[in-house]
Amino acid sequence: MLSLVKILTYRILNKQVKDKFLIMYKNFDVVVLITCFWRRENSITFVSMKTFVIVGCGRLAGIVSEAVVKGLLPEYELVGVYSRTVAKAERIAGEMEKIGKSCAVCTTVDGLLALKPDILVETASPAALREFAIPALKNGTSIVTLSIGALADDSFYREVCETAKENGTRVYIASGATGGFDVLRTAALMGNATACFFNEKGPDALKGTPVYEETMQSEQKVVFTGNAVEAIRLFPTKVNVTVAASRASVGPEAMQVTIQSTPGFKGDTQKVEIRNDQVHAVVDVYSATAEIAGWSVVNTLLNIVSPVVF
Numbered sequence: 001m002l003s004l005v006k007i008l009t010y011r012i013l014n015k016q017v018k019d020k021f022l023i024m025y026k027n028f029d030v031v032v033l034i035t036c037f038w039r040r041e042n043s044i045t046f047v048s049m050k051t052f053v054i055v056g057c058g059r060l061a062g063i064v065s066e067a068v069v070k071g072l073l074p075e076y077e078l079v080g081v082y083s084r085t086v087a088k089a090e091r092i093a094g095e096m097e098k099i100g101k102s103c104a105v106c107t108t109v110d111g112l113l114a115l116k117p118d119i120l121v122e123t124a125s126p127a128a129l130r131e132f133a134i135p136a137l138k139n140g141t142s143i144v145t146l147s148i149g150a151l152a153d154d155s156f157y158r159e160v161c162e163t164a165k166e167n168g169t170r171v172y173i174a175s176g177a178t179g180g181f182d183v184l185r186t187a188a189l190m191g192n193a194t195a196c197f198f199n200e201k202g203p204d205a206l207k208g209t210p211v212y213e214e215t216m217q218s219e220q221k222v223v224f225t226g227n228a229v230e231a232i233r234l235f236p237t238k239v240n241v242t243v244a245a246s247r248a249s250v251g252p253e254a255m256q257v258t259i260q261s262t263p264g265f266k267g268d269t270q271k272v273e274i275r276n277d278q279v280h281a282v283v284d285v286y287s288a289t290a291e292i293a294g295w296s297v298v299n300t301l302l303n304i305v306s307p308v309v310f
Contacts, residue, residue, distance in 0.1 A: 053117040056124025057083035063294030075305040080104040126150035137163040144172045148244040149232040152252045174296040178241040178270040180283030181248040188249040195274040196256040202265040224259040228252040
């Protein structure tokens with residue numbers, strides 16, 4: 001009895017297809033079926049499809065699924081979705097069905113991981129990442145995450161790193177509403193670096209947080225100063241980017257964070273600044289909506305399979 005049967009799915013890279021055939025490769029107890037496409041140049045091109053699932057099915061997840069529908073992620077197949085609001089998961093699965101793709105609506109993370117996806121895309125919350133990161137990595141599933149705030153905890157961060165190494169998996173930190181992780185890391189590697197993060201929001205974005213006051217509707221106010229660990233503790237879903245930038249540079253304890261509320265301000269300004277003896281770099285990003293975060297996930301997925309990585 002075969003202990004493993006693995007089917008590799010490939011897509012056509014050239015519309016000028018002359019023939020299609022199957023090759024069976026047998027090695028001990030492993031049988032691999034490979035679909036090949038014979039092009040006019042008489043060469044065979046193989047492109048392995050990666051499967052992925054999504055946890056959290058709000059607007060950002062919708063951007064990722066729309067990218068699949070529009071053909072922007074041709075190397076990927078979305079095979080499952082999970083949301084505590086089932087209707088949201090069903091909506092994304094329905095979009096996949098419209099283009100002839102099957103996408104399972106899962107009611108538990110365990111059910112999602114049972115699909116054995118190559119990648120799990122997280123657009124939910126730091127609490128969700130804490131819940132499923134270790135099980136996913138042990139499952140052989142790499143993670144693309146926006147909720148980097150969970151990684152401010154050094155103990156959890158080390159556990160994630162060790163689990164990923166042990167299981168041949170990775171955690172990809174999407175840039176979200178900021179960017180410049182390459183220059184931040186480069187400057188930090190050069191040594192003797194200091195970094196700070198400035199975030200500007202409108203007062204309405206801070207409603208429901210411990211710092212909100214009605215006077216903020218008419219007065220500009222600095223509502224927080226501290227490090228990235230303290231910031232994510234006070235604002236668990238609003239400053240994930242501070243932790244992301246800190247992990248790329250000086251670390252959460254050393255990243256100094258300032259959050260400012262400005263009356264009438266719409267959107268977010270995220271400005272990270274790093275200095276060392278030779279370099280002074282500023283990454284300043286304004287976004288009117290959170291859509292840039294969803295598109296940063298699409299970009300990360302493209303980088304994973306691209307022969308050229310940005």
